[in-house]
Amino acid sequence: MSSVVVESIGFGIVDASIISIGAMGFSLQFGLTNVFNIAYGTVLTLGAFAAYLAEQWGVVGWYDVLIGAGVGVIATWLIGKGILATFARRNLGLFELITVSLAVELVVQYSVDAADGEQLFSYSFDQGRALRFLGMVFTVTEVEIIGVAVGAFVLLECLLRLTKTGKALRAVAEEPRLARACGIPTSRIVNVAWVLSGALAGVAGVVYIINSLTVSAFTGTDFLPLLLAAAILGRAGSVSGAVVASLAIGIATQLVAAVGGTGYSTIAGFGILVLVLLARPGGVTSGLALKTEVTL
């Protein structure tokens, strides 16, 4: 393997860490609610902007991630419980709900765009010195980003495997009606999913700009297709699946970037999502292809 390929794999692992944080959240949210929530992208943007503003006010470093997580929870709660749940109560179909989430995305994205004067802001974050590992180059910050992703994954897996809430989350993701019949408070469990996914989206947005060092109104929207691809490829509702799929997608897009340039790497990432959606019409298993009920 040439050194370019090895280096691309290194970049891919960093990308995958960022993708996986967002994808875990989307996977959890989509797995439980069955709403294809495109407005998830704006939560990333809002989290990133919160971090940028915090930095302007003198809050620097990893504290920004916590701020992003908080803003992500609030934004997701408003979008999910405030808007999507209201529309879902009108017995709208899956298509109408995706259009509503797209409209929310449009409104928030262009409101931010109008408010910030359509600019690209630069975010500063000390990247630290370069470290070499098996031919791959990582900065200290990149290693820390990988650490955040691994930490989020371990915490989430522990929650899902070891606690009662986690068990209920998995049950509702699998079969909401049966879970409700077993006495699981479905709506409270879905609320937990909204909060967790919101926090993860906020963290993903901040970590994304810690790596890219720029933020605009379109940051989250541009990044969204990769998250969706990873979440759906990894089986909606499965956190470990999202992480494995993120690794595959992160490395694949970086390899394409090494060969054909960044424009084509974006195309490759979007293309993976289209292929995933076409190949897995159920998103999860074939049984869930028929699942058209929304749990909000």
Add this chain to the structure above:
Amino acid sequence: MSFSSLDFYLATVVVIFGVDVLSAWGLNLQYGYAGIPNFSFIVFQAAGAYTAAILTLGPMTATSGQTYVAGTHVPFPVALLAAVAAGAALSAVIGVFAMKRMRADYQAAILLILALILNQFIVTDTSLFNGTSGLANVSRPLGSLVNPSTTGWQWAYAALVWAICAVVLFAVQRLSRSSWGRALRAQRDHDAAAAALGCNVVALKMQVFVIGGAIAGLSGGLLVFYLQAFNTASWGYEETLAIFVSILIGGVANNWGVILGTFLVQIVFVEVPNLLPQFGYIGLVDALEWVVIGLLWMAAIALRPQGVIPERRVRAERFGLPALRRALPAATAAAAPGQQGAHEERLGATGGASRR
């Protein structure tokens, strides 16, 4: 504003209105009548526009300052037909995999992402259609009849656009009232029932996807000959959403309602702000327009999903039961003579089933 500039502006609005109505009819055929959530509709308009542009720009030269493929000089009508063909051909290619039976929200997401991919592809590969700078200096057609630099030419072109609109309206109305159109609505309302009655649901969707694509290509061709320029910013995915909102507000599956919706959204909301004095920085008005479009969308879905002028209920008597019996020989033959009347009544009702 002087008289001549108002005249110029009015002619432009009339042309843009015609082009927008055309594309809204194309999308209405796909979404309103067939239920296809075509979020990549604008791509097919772009295909038509680029095709018409490169076919009339002539071969690429070193001094033209733009890069594109397959530059030739063909007459205006040929270029317009090629634009139609380009829209239809691209639709056929995408339809092969996007028209498979799948969850409606997955189909919507696939088509939306395809619009992003294709736009990004044209941005990245500048050798095709000159990337983000786009194609310019497309010459105005019919120059031998009217001087292209006068407002007289603009009004002549507006008349041509609306003449084409009249033809397309006639065609889409005939199509939607035909047995093919009834089958389209039947599969939209209940695809399993339509399939059980012998409709090939996938083939129907494929056909309407290609026809809608052809109309999109036509609108793109007409647009580029008027604007004389076209670039990747002209066909962001948001443009499709604006057409969707026109349909949702005007009337889903109602071609006359779509004219009203297009007027309200594309002319009142998008064009009239250009007349108002500019405020804020450049681009603020555009950004706010998209905010309004998004809010309109949510309001339309929340308040009146069928639009201001809803779809007309189709009554079974208008087609006559003999026609239905001819269309469904197996079904009627299988029915026992005593039950036949009730059976036909039910069959007739499926044609008129309302959307919700």
